[in-house]
Amino acid sequence: xxxxxxxxxxxxxxxxxxxxxxxxxxxxxxxxxxxxxxxxxxxxxxxxxxxxxxxxxxxxxxxxxxxxxxxxxxxxxxxxxxxxxxxxxxxxxxxxxxxxxxxxxxxxxxxxxxxxxxxxxxxxxxxxxxxxxxxxxxxxxxxxxxxxxxxxxxxxxxxxxxxxxxxxxxxxxxxxxxxxxxxxxxxxxxxxxxxxxxxxxxxxxxxxxxxxxxxxxxxxxxxxxxxxxxxxxxxxxxxxxxxxxxxxxxxxxxxxxxxxxxxxxxxxxxxxxxxxxxxxxxxxxxxxxxxxxxxxxxxxxxxxxxxxxxxxxxxxxxxxxxxxxxxxxxxxxxxx
Amino acid sequence: xxxxxxxxxxxxxxxxxxxxxxxxxxxxxxxxxxxxxxxxxxxxxxxxxxxxxxxxxxxxxxxxxxxxxxxxxxxxxxxxxxxxxxxxxxxxxxxxxxxxxxxxxxxxxxxxxxxxxxxxxxxxxxxxxxxxxxxxxxxxxxxxxxxxxxxxxxxxxxxxxxxxxxxxxxxxxxxxxxxxxxxxxxxxxxxxxxxxxxxxxxxxxxxxxxxxxxxxxxxxxxxxxxxxxxxxxxxxxxxxxxxxxxxxxxxxxxxxxxxxxxxxxxxxxxxxxxxxxxxxxxxxxxxxxx
Amino acid sequence: xxxxxxxxxxxxxxxxxxxxxxxxxxxxxxxxxxxxxxxxxxxxxxxxxxxxxxxxxxxxxxxxxxxxxxxxxxxxxxxxxxxxxxxxxxxxxxxxxxxxxxxxxxxxxxxxxxxxxxxxxxxxxxxxxxxxxxxxxxxxxxxxxxxxxxxxxxxxxxxxxxxxxxxxxxxxxxxxxxxxxxxxxxxxxxxxxxxxxxxxxxxxxxxxxxxxxxxxxxxxxxxxxxxxxxxxxxxxxxxxxxxxxxxxxxxxxxxxxxxxxxxxxxxxxxxxxxxxxxxxxxxxxxxxxxxxxxxxxxxxxxxxxxxxxxxxxxxxxxxxxxxxxxxxxxxxxxx
Numbered sequence: 001x002x003x004x005x006x007x008x009x010x011x012x013x014x015x016x017x018x019x020x021x022x023x024x025x026x027x028x029x030x031x032x033x034x035x036x037x038x039x040x041x042x043x044x045x046x047x048x049x050x051x052x053x054x055x056x057x058x059x060x061x062x063x064x065x066x067x068x069x070x071x072x073x074x075x076x077x078x079x080x081x082x083x084x085x086x087x088x089x090x091x092x093x094x095x096x097x098x099x100x101x102x103x104x105x106x107x108x109x110x111x112x113x114x115x116x117x118x119x120x121x122x123x124x125x126x127x128x129x130x131x132x133x134x135x136x137x138x139x140x141x142x143x144x145x146x147x148x149x150x151x152x153x154x155x156x157x158x159x160x161x162x163x164x165x166x167x168x169x170x171x172x173x174x175x176x177x178x179x180x181x182x183x184x185x186x187x188x189x190x191x192x193x194x195x196x197x198x199x200x201x202x203x204x205x206x207x208x209x210x211x212x213x214x215x216x217x218x219x220x221x222x223x224x225x226x227x228x229x230x231x232x233x234x235x236x237x238x239x240x241x242x243x244x245x246x247x248x249x250x251x252x253x254x255x256x257x258x259x260x261x262x263x264x265x266x267x268x269x270x271x272x273x274x275x276x277x278x279x280x281x282x283x284x285x286x287x288x289x290x291x292x293x294x295x296x297x298x299x300x301x302x303x304x305x306x307x308x309x310x311x312x313x314x315x316x317x318x319x320x321x322x323x324x325x326x327x328x329x330x331x332x333x334x335x336x
Numbered sequence: 337x338x339x340x341x342x343x344x345x346x347x348x349x350x351x352x353x354x355x356x357x358x359x360x361x362x363x364x365x366x367x368x369x370x371x372x373x374x375x376x377x378x379x380x381x382x383x384x385x386x387x388x389x390x391x392x393x394x395x396x397x398x399x400x401x402x403x404x405x406x407x408x409x410x411x412x413x414x415x416x417x418x419x420x421x422x423x424x425x426x427x428x429x430x431x432x433x434x435x436x437x438x439x440x441x442x443x444x445x446x447x448x449x450x451x452x453x454x455x456x457x458x459x460x461x462x463x464x465x466x467x468x469x470x471x472x473x474x475x476x477x478x479x480x481x482x483x484x485x486x487x488x489x490x491x492x493x494x495x496x497x498x499x500x501x502x503x504x505x506x507x508x509x510x511x512x513x514x515x516x517x518x519x520x521x522x523x524x525x526x527x528x529x530x531x532x533x534x535x536x537x538x539x540x541x542x543x544x545x546x547x548x549x550x551x552x553x554x555x556x557x558x559x560x561x562x563x564x565x566x567x568x569x570x571x572x573x574x575x576x577x578x579x580x581x582x583x584x585x586x587x588x589x590x591x592x593x594x595x596x597x598x599x600x601x602x603x604x605x606x607x608x609x610x611x612x613x614x615x616x617x618x619x620x621x622x623x624x625x626x
Numbered sequence: 627x628x629x630x631x632x633x634x635x636x637x638x639x640x641x642x643x644x645x646x647x648x649x650x651x652x653x654x655x656x657x658x659x660x661x662x663x664x665x666x667x668x669x670x671x672x673x674x675x676x677x678x679x680x681x682x683x684x685x686x687x688x689x690x691x692x693x694x695x696x697x698x699x700x701x702x703x704x705x706x707x708x709x710x711x712x713x714x715x716x717x718x719x720x721x722x723x724x725x726x727x728x729x730x731x732x733x734x735x736x737x738x739x740x741x742x743x744x745x746x747x748x749x750x751x752x753x754x755x756x757x758x759x760x761x762x763x764x765x766x767x768x769x770x771x772x773x774x775x776x777x778x779x780x781x782x783x784x785x786x787x788x789x790x791x792x793x794x795x796x797x798x799x800x801x802x803x804x805x806x807x808x809x810x811x812x813x814x815x816x817x818x819x820x821x822x823x824x825x826x827x828x829x830x831x832x833x834x835x836x837x838x839x840x841x842x843x844x845x846x847x848x849x850x851x852x853x854x855x856x857x858x859x860x861x862x863x864x865x866x867x868x869x870x871x872x873x874x875x876x877x878x879x880x881x882x883x884x885x886x887x888x889x890x891x892x893x894x895x896x897x898x899x900x901x902x903x904x905x906x907x908x909x910x911x912x913x914x915x916x917x918x919x920x921x922x923x924x925x926x927x928x929x930x931x932x933x934x935x936x937x938x939x940x941x942x943x944x945x946x947x948x949x950x951x952x953x954x955x956x957x958x959x960x961x
Binding site: 050051157158159187188189190191192193195196214216217218220221222241244254255256257258259260261262263264265266267276277 | 669670784786787814815816817818819822841842843844845846847848850867868871881882883885886887888889890892893896897898899900902903
C-alpha cells in the first residue's frame with residue numbers, strides 16, 4: 001500500500017543489566033519484543049501504555065537513537081536498520097523527534113536562534129541568509145515572536161520551550177515526527193495550546209505522527225489509530241475510537257477504566273485492579289498480563305497468545321479471542 | 337538582527353559575571369588583589385627601581401630602607417625589583433601550566449565521559465597513574481629528562497594538573513550526556529565531535545573556570561616548591577620560589593630575603609582562592625536562579 | 627450537620643524573590659468540613675501547594691512569610707502557633723503526603739524503621755510495639771506480604787508501594803486531616819487508581835477529611851466532594867463537585883473544562899485558553915485571569931472582584947465581576 005509511510009515489523013530491542021553481588025547475573029530486558037505496526041501518510045498513530053511497556057524505546061529504536069536487535073523498520077520501503085552512516089544521515093531528515101521534558105530538550109547555553117540554525121548549517125541546507133529566514137519563518141509558524149531568536153531557553157515557559165522543540169523537529173521538513181509524551185510535562189491549559197498547534201502543523205505539512213503517551217484522552221483526541229503496549233508487546237491495536245470505546249484486551253479495559261474522567265457522575269465508579277506492573281527484568285511466562293487478568297485460564301500461563309485480526313482493522317493478542325472463539329460468533333464475546 | 341549575537345552574548349556574560357561577584361564580596365577582593373599582582377608583573381620594567389640582576393656588594397644584606405624599599409639580598413640585589421620581575425615568571429608559569437593542563441585534561445575527561453566503556457577505562461586508568469606520582473617527583477622526572485628550564489617547569493606542572501581536570505570534566509559530562517538536548521543533537525545527525533565540543537563543553541565550562549582559578553593558586557605554589565629545590569630557572573633570573581631558596585642561608589640573620597617573596601606568594605594564592613571560591617559559590621545558584 | 631474542621635480565612639503568603647516580596651497566595655478563604663474531601667485544583671503557579679505548606683507551617687525559611695490570615699483548627703489558630711506545639715500536630719492530627727515518595731522516604735532506613743519512628747515519636751511506644759504498629763499500618767494500606775516488607779528499603783519497592791508506605795506513615799498518628807499534595811501524579815494510571823481507591827477506603831474507615839491537591843480534573847471528579855479552583859494565587863471558584871462540573875461559573879473553570887481532551891467522547895475542537903499565567907512577580911492589578919478572559923470588562927482589569935455566593939444553598943461561590951453577581955430569588959444568577 002503506497003500510503004504506508006512507516007512499517008515496523010517484529011522490532012526487538014534488548015537491554016542487558018548485570019545485577020547481584022558478588023556474582024553478577026546478566027539479565028536481559030526485552031524492552032521491545034517483536035513489535036509490529038504501520039503508520040500511513042498524514043496520520044497520527046498513538047502508542048499508549050504505562051511505564052516499562054516499551055513505548056519510549058519504540059520511538060528511539062525507530063530512529064536508531066537506541067540500536068535495535070532485530071526486526072525491520074521500513075521507511076517508504078527502505079529498511080532503516082540496515083542503513084549505513086551516510087544513508088542514515090539522509091534518513092534523519094525524514095524522521096524527527098519531540099521530547100517530553102522541555103527543560104532538558106534545549107541546550108541552555110545556546111540561543112533559540114542558534115538551536116534552530118545549527119542543524120541547518122550542519123547539513124548545509126542553505127546560505128547564512130536563507131537559514132536565517134527559515135528560522136524566523138519557523139518561529140512564526142509555532143507562534144513565537146522573532147525576538148525569541150536572541151533569547152536563551154531559561155527565559156521561556158515550558159509551553160514556549162516545547163514550541164521551540166516542535167520548530168526544531170520541523171527544520172528538515174520531515175515526513176514523520178515521533179512525539180514522545182510531547183505534552184505530558186505541560187500545564188493542562190498549555191497542553192491544549194500545543195496540541196492545537198501540532199494539529200495545525202500536521203495539516204499544513206502533511207505530517208505523520210507517532211504519538212507516544214500515557215494519557216488516553218489526549219491520544220483519543222490526536223490520533224486516528226492506536227496500539228496498546230504492555231511489557232514490550234503490543235496487546236491490541238486499531239482505530240482509536242473502537243479500541244477505547246469497545247476494548248477487546250483485558251488490559252485495555254483496565255487501562256481505560258482506571259483513567260479518570262472529568263465527570264463526577266462517571267468517575268466515581270471506577271475499576272479497581274489489584275497487583276503491580278511486573279518488572280521487565282522478569283516478565284511472567286505465557287501472556288505477560290496473566291497474573292493480573294480477571295479472565296485468566298490455563299493456556300494463558302503457558303503460551304503467549306497469537307496476534308489475531310478482528311474486523312480487518314483491529315488486532316488483539318489474547319487467548320479469549322482465538323480463532324475458534326471468533327468463528328463461534330462475536331456476540332458471544334463479552335466486549336464490555 | 338543577528339541570529340548569532342556575539343556582542344549580545346558577551347555583554348550578557350559580563351553582566352552575569354558582575355552579578356555573580358556581587359553575591360560573594362570576597363571575590364571582589366580576590367579580583368582586585370589579582371589585578372594588582374598582574375599589574376605589578378606587567379609593569380615591572382617601569383616600576384622596578386633597579387635591575388634585578390644588578391649586584392652591589394657594598395649594600396648587601398640591608399634591611400628595608402629609603403633606597404631599597406624591601407631591602408637587599410646577599411648579592412646586594414634589590415629585593416623589590418626582584419619580586420616585581422619574579423612576579424612575571426611565577427604568574428606566567430602558574431597560569432600557563434594550568435591552562436595547558438586544563439586543555440589536555442578537559443579533552444580527555446570529556447572523551448572518557450562521553451564515549452564511556454573502553455575509552456573511559458583506558459583514559460582514566462592512565463590519569464590515575466599520573467595522579468599517583470607526587471608533584472615534586474613528577475617535577476624531578478621531567479626536569480631530569482628534559483633539563484631545568486622554565487618551559488619544562490611549566491610542562492611538569494601541567495602534567496600534574498591535567499589528570500585532575502580529566503576527572504573534573506568527566507563527571508558533569510556523564511550527567512549531561514543523558515539529557516534530551518544531546519539526544520536531539522544525535523537525532524539531528526550531529527557528529528560526536530560537534531556534540532562534545534559544541535554542546536557538552538560549553539555546559540561544563542563554568543565548573544572548569546572555577547576549578548581553574550583555584551588550581552592556578554596551587555600551580556604558583558608548586559612552582560615555588562620546584563624552584564625552591566632547585567629545579568626551576570637558573571640564576572640570576574628571579575622567581576619567588578627561587579628567592580626563598582636563596583634567602584635560606586641567611587634566614588636567621590636576614591629573614592626578609594625569604595619572607596618578602598613568601599608574602600607575595602601568599603597574597604597571590606589567597607587572591608586566586610578568593611576569586612575561585614566566589615565563582616564557585618555563585619555558579620550553581622546562577623544556573624538555577626535565572 | 628457537618629462540623630467545620632478547618633477554617634481558613636484571608637490566608638496570604640509571600641515569597642522573597644530577587645526583586646522583592648511577592649504574594650504566592652492572597653486572601654484565601656475556605657472551610658474544610660468533617661468527613662469530606664476538598665480538592666484544591668489549579669495549574670502551576672496557582673498556589674495550591676503553597677496553601678498546604680502554609681497550613682502545615684512547612685514553608686522554606688528564610689525567604690517566605692505568612693503576611694496575614696488565620697487557619698483555625700478546632701478553634702485554635704495554626705498561624706503563629708509555637709513550633710513545639712505545631713510539631714505535635716504535624717504527623718498526628720494533621721498529616722501530609724507528597725508527590726515523590728522516593729524523596730520523602732529516607733533511603734537509608736528500612737520501611738519498618740521509618741514507620742515505627744513516627745509511632746514512637748507521637749505515641750511514645752516502645753520499639754517492639756512500634757514495629758507491630760508498623761505492621762498493622764502496612765496491612766491497613768493493603769501492602770501484600772507486609773511482614774517481609776518491613777525489612778525492605780525504599781529502593782526495593784515500586785512507586786505505588788512507596789506511596790502506600792508514605793500513606794501508612796501519615797496514618798500513624800490517626801490524623802483528622804490529611805493533606806495530599808499531588809500524591810498520584812507521578813504514578814502510572816492503574817496504580818493511581820489503586821491508590822485513590824485506597825484513600826477512599828481509608829477516609830471511610832477513619833472518618834478522615836482530606837485536602838487533595840492536583841492539577842488533573844479527572845482525579846478531582848474521582849475523589850472530591852467539594853472543589854476549590856485556584857488561579858494566580860487566588861481562589862477563583864468553590865463548589866460541590868457535581869455543581870462545578872455541571873455548571874462551571876468562573877470563566878477560567880469553564881474554559882479549562884472545555885479545553886481538555888476527553889476519553890469518553892469525541893472532542894472536535896479543543897478551545898485552548900490563549901496566553902499564559904502571569905509570573906508571580908508580574909501579577910496584574912485586578913482579576914488575574916482578566917487578560918485571558920473572553921468575558922472581560924473594564925473593571926476586571928482595575929479591581930479584584932470579591933468572592934460572592936451565587937446559589938441559594940450558599941455552597942457555590944465565584945470571584946468574578948461578570949459571573950459572580952448575586953442570585954435572583956428564583957436561583958438564577960443575575961448578570
